[in-house]
Amino acid sequence: MTRSLKKGLYVDPRILKKVDKVKESGKKTPIKTWSRACTITPEMVGVTFLVHNGKDFLSVYVDENMVGHRLGEFSPTKKFIRHGGKMAKEQDSASAAAAAPKAAAKPAPKK
Numbered sequence: 001m002t003r004s005l006k007k008g009l010y011v012d013p014r015i016l017k018k019v020d021k022v023k024e025s026g027k028k029t030p031i032k033t034w035s036r037a038c039t040i041t042p043e044m045v046g047v048t049f050l051v052h053n054g055k056d057f058l059s060v061y062v063d064e065n066m067v068g069h070r071l072g073e074f075s076p077t078k079k080f081i082r083h084g085g086k087m088a089k090e091q092d093s094a095s096a097a098a099a100a101p102k103a104a105a106k107p108a109p110k111k
Helices: 013-025 084-104
Strands: 032-034 048-052 056-061
Touching: 013 032
Parallel strands: 032 048
Antiparallel strands: 048 056
16 A cells, blocks of 8 residues: 555655765765665665664665665565475476586596
8 A cells, every 4th residue: 555645755764864974974884774664765875774674684775776665675574495396306306416427527636
């Protein structure tokens, strides 16, 4: 659900203060934040944020293409490992078998 046009975009004022401090100092220190709902504005371009995903802080470098999106969109909360099943096991065994002859074909280094 989108936010009302009357209210405007949600931008955390504390983050804007921190962005101004980082830009004034000229240092590239990342800004640590829990505000995943904060909308990225043009002032934030070129700044690195450490966005909390529920467990860790993931590094997000803001580009021009990210303006208008939320900080939380670039810090996934779930980690995809892989799909299981019979087909995945067959593919794993096939790739392991293909890699084994390549490793065995290398001659031992001479001393």
